Amino acid sequence: MSVDEKTRKTLSELGVADAAGVEALFAEVRAAMENERQELVSRGASSEKERDQLSKALRDRWLARKNGLLTFIDENWLKKAAKELKPAVGKSFNGLRQVSSSVGIDELLKVVPVRPETKAGTRESVATEYDATSSADAFVEYPPDLTLPGYRRPVGTIHPVMRMQREIEEIFLNLGYSIEGGPEIETVYYNFDALNIPESHPSRDDWDTLYIDSNTVLRAHTSPVQIRAMEKYGPPLYIIIPGKCYRHDNPDASHSPMFHQIEGLAIDRDITFADLKGTLDFFAKKLFGTRVRTRFQPSYFPFTEPSGEVAVSCFVCEGKGCRVCKESGWIEVMGCGMVHPVVLRNGGIDPEKYSGWAFGLGIDRFAMVKYDINDIQLLFQGDLRFLEQF
Numbered sequence: 001m002s003v004d005e006k007t008r009k010t011l012s013e014l015g016v017a018d019a020a021g022v023e024a025l026f027a028e029v030r031a032a033m034e035n036e037r038q039e040l041v042s043r044g045a046s047s048e049k050e051r052d053q054l055s056k057a058l059r060d061r062w063l064a065r066k067n068g069l070l071t072f073i074d075e076n077w078l079k080k081a082a083k084e085l086k087p088a089v090g091k092s093f094n095g096l097r098q099v100s101s102s103v104g105i106d107e108l109l110k111v112v113p114v115r116p117e118t119k120a121g122t123r124e125s126v127a128t129e130y131d132a133t134s135s136a137d138a139f140v141e142y143p144p145d146l147t148l149p150g151y152r153r154p155v156g157t158i159h160p161v162m163r164m165q166r167e168i169e170e171i172f173l174n175l176g177y178s179i180e181g182g183p184e185i186e187t188v189y190y191n192f193d194a195l196n197i198p199e200s201h202p203s204r205d206d207w208d209t210l211y212i213d214s215n216t217v218l219r220a221h222t223s224p225v226q227i228r229a230m231e232k233y234g235p236p237l238y239i240i241i242p243g244k245c246y247r248h249d250n251p252d253a254s255h256s257p258m259f260h261q262i263e264g265l266a267i268d269r270d271i272t273f274a275d276l277k278g279t280l281d282f283f284a285k286k287l288f289g290t291r292v293r294t295r296f297q298p299s300y301f302p303f304t305e306p307s308g309e310v311a312v313s314c315f316v317c318e319g320k321g322c323r324v325c326k327e328s329g330w331i332e333v334m335g336c337g338m339v340h341p342v343v344l345r346n347g348g349i350d351p352e353k354y355s356g357w358a359f360g361l362g363i364d365r366f367a368m369v370k371y372d373i374n375d376i377q378l379l380f381q382g383d384l385r386f387l388e389q390f
């Protein structure tokens with residue numbers, strides 16, 4: 001956003017909420033003013049008449065009582081500032097007013113040079129100007145004002161979804177798993193058929209899939225990468241698969257057509273449900289704290305058998321019942337199960353020799369639970385007032 005545009009907005013519209021922000025904003029304005037002045041000074045004018053015109057234009061742009069930038073700053077920033085910001089804005093504005101005499105007409109007429117030999121617009125004049133601005137002479141004649149404050153570049157923060165994802169990855173990396181990725185535009189075979197969800201199977205309706213054509217979809221889950229990894233590496237396999245998924249969901253407080261999943265997959269000889277329970281219990285305690293308990297309930301997924309839902313005891317109320325756990329004392333966090341023999345076979349692994357378990361969870365939902373966010377849309381709107389809190 002240009003300085004011009006910013007002066008047309010109020011501080012709260014600009015997201016400036018503290019004294020440091022005010023200071024940075026005014027520093028930007030001062031730098032812009034000084035830049036424009038320097039530019040005019042180093043460019044010069046071809047005649048006295050042009051010098052007067054250019055100087056007046058710059059003066060009016062900044063200082064005109066009506067529509068000058070300082071007037072907008074007075075109206076939109078100072079007068080409309082929140083009460084607690086007023087002193088800071090007033091102080092910075094006074095400082096700006098003082099230095100703004102440098103774009104007053106008297107000052108400009110003193111420093112803008114007239115160079116009648118320069119023919120504006122010709123190749124010669126461009127070369128001359130270039131020489132003038134780049135030579136050491138120009139630097140001596142018009143030195144930059146070293147007392148001006150520098151630009152303050154805002155420092156970004158890690159998005160809550162990425163923060164959550166990294167935290168989960170870290171736990172599994174420490175257990176010896178590696179991270180695997182795959183395409184977001186996927187074939188129907190990898191998204192459904194290979195995962196034991198044939199076309200005629202009613203459970204295919206559970207996924208509100210976005211089809212690109214009859215054979216290509218935006219993947220509805222990260223599970224296709226399980227098959228791809230089995231084909232690529234073979235057993236034994238210990239991986240986690242984070243990534244974006246897509247479904248035909250209307251956006252509301254708990255749904256988004258794009259969301260993030262992370263899956264885990266362990267395949268080896270003699271893997272049992274006990275390994276699944278032990279690993280996921282360890283994971284939940286690492287993530288939510290050692291006092292958390294896990295609960296496994298039977299469930300159904302086409303690609304696992306048996307399948308389960310995992311809930312953790314509420315880490316806010318410790319099971320007594322609160323808003324976060326909807327008074328139940330438990331928070332459902334993921335689906336899991338032993339990899340279906342058909343899926344192993346589709347991945348080129350012999351289910352007679354190998355077995356495995358898998359889990360899948362929504363990273364966005366985890367972030368919402370962990371950081372107490374009540375609307376999933378907040379995660380994807382890019383509003384700095386929200387994101388700066390992390």
Ligand SMILES: [Zn+2]
Binds near residue numbers: 321
């Ligand atoms: Zn609770």
